[in-house]
Amino acid sequence: MSKVLYAAGTAEHIKNFHLPYIERLRKEGHEVVTMAKGDGVDIEVPFVKKMFSIKNLFLVLKVRKIMIREGFDTVILNTTLAAFIIRLALPRKKTTKVINFVHGYMFEPEPVGLKEKIFLFCEKLLSSKTDHIIVMNSDDYFIAKRYRLCLGEVRMTRGMGAKISDKPQILAESVFDLKQGIGKYVLCFVGELSELKNQKMLISAMPGIKAHIPNAVLWLVGDGKERRRLELYVRELNLSDSVLFMGKQNNPCDLIRACDIYLSASKKEGMPFNIIEALGCKKTVIASSVKGHKDIIEHGKSGFLFKKDNVGQLVDLIKLIYCGELTIDKGEAFSRYKDFSFDTVFDKTYNTVKELIEA
Known part of the structure; x- marks a missing residue:
């Protein structure tokens, strides 16, 4: 089985949305390493929320060293910040498969204003380092296809699956x-x-x-x-x-x-x-x-x-x-x-991830 990097901007994001998927991948034999800012991940990287911060640019060098050292077969990216820095850190002639799990592009199908245009430019710039994309809504599917933001497939899912507590904590x-x-x-x-x-x-x-x-x-x-x-x-x-x-x-x-x-x-x-x-x-x-x-x-x-x-x-x-x-x-x-509940979407979303890893 393959060695997979599962990355996000924060450890909280991984904890809230991705642990069942990581656990299933590990159960099926994949070696999964988590990367994010915060406690509880395998590799802690202090991403700064302001994407174009000087500190983040220095992190590119740190992440590149990690990628070379670990030799991941597949990278699964979550959140705009982590996806940007990690793809930027990958060498131009990469051997690692990159799957970008888009939780919402920061721009519209027709970008409005300079900020949205910059985000689109960054995605276009890094499209050659993106093998596959998984999106969660129809507009983002249209964006990924229209602007050709990856080399391979664009897959549509209904997200990671939501859960509501059956037992209220407030009387x-x-x-x-x-x-x-x-x-x-x-x-x-x-x-x-x-x-x-x-x-x-x-x-x-x-x-x-x-x-x-x-x-x-x-x-x-x-x-x-x-x-x-x-x-x-x-x-x-x-x-x-x-x-x-x-x-x-x-x-x-x-x-x-x-x-x-x-x-x-x-x-x-x-x-x-x-x-x-x-x-x-x-x-x-x-x-x-x-x-x-x-x-x-x-x-x-x-x-x-x-x-x-x-x-x-x-x-x-x-x-x-x-x-x-x-x-x-x-x-x-x-x-x-x-x-859109977890019980409904988990198998389909997991199988989408698994198929792209093994493709």
Whole structure:
């Protein structure tokens, strides 16, 4: 069997999404070595989140030495940062097979702005070092094929598979008390506090929402570098009692279960686990009509979509749902969750990885 490098930007990413796949590969005889930033991996590499940081450029040399020393047969790449640095580190005449597991390209099919164009340029530059690509949504499949971002196959999957906890860690009484104490109509979003996740847009919608639903509150679950700016923005709008920063939660599904509507204003996604989990909790979901979301949400059936950054459209949807004029079939929502659940997708995704390793 082959020697496989399984790499990602952070150890947390590997822990959250890839351990069952790594365990299966090892069980079937492959030697799998993990690489990421953080504890719990075989090779720790201190990737810096800012992709073009000088520190990352120095890491290219370190990674190249590791690749030469270890002699991997196959490299499975996850996350934009790790995929960029590791492919850059590979020699031009490589013997290692490279599989890029794309969790969401950082650009649209028609790149908008300099930043997206740079990301596309980098993928084109490294396409000669990419043997195969695995994507998780139809837009990324189109991108990979259109721009010929690999030498071999582009495979479509439904991601790594989402799981929701069957055993809430917060007692139902505690959730009830929390909701009664801060407001009865709860809107919720789970994700890193970042420009990409676009929590600022959700905050900017709150004055319009509260004009129709005075007791509405927004729970922002997660943490990130944008937290301070978002907190200041909340104060500027005098919304401190209506927008609550819940921090990072070990089991965010507890809070999703407690909300009335689940929201996402993300600018782009790969395979948004938070949306899938909300569907699994049988919640009404309203999400921006962007790549990733569009593959999961069928407008009017499993949830609702609004045009990216259109605050008025989002407010109108929330108002209509609150008044009972718009509803979804909760069974349809849960059925959509099952389509993307771990139990449904694991074998297919694993077999895709295995076939490309052994091709």
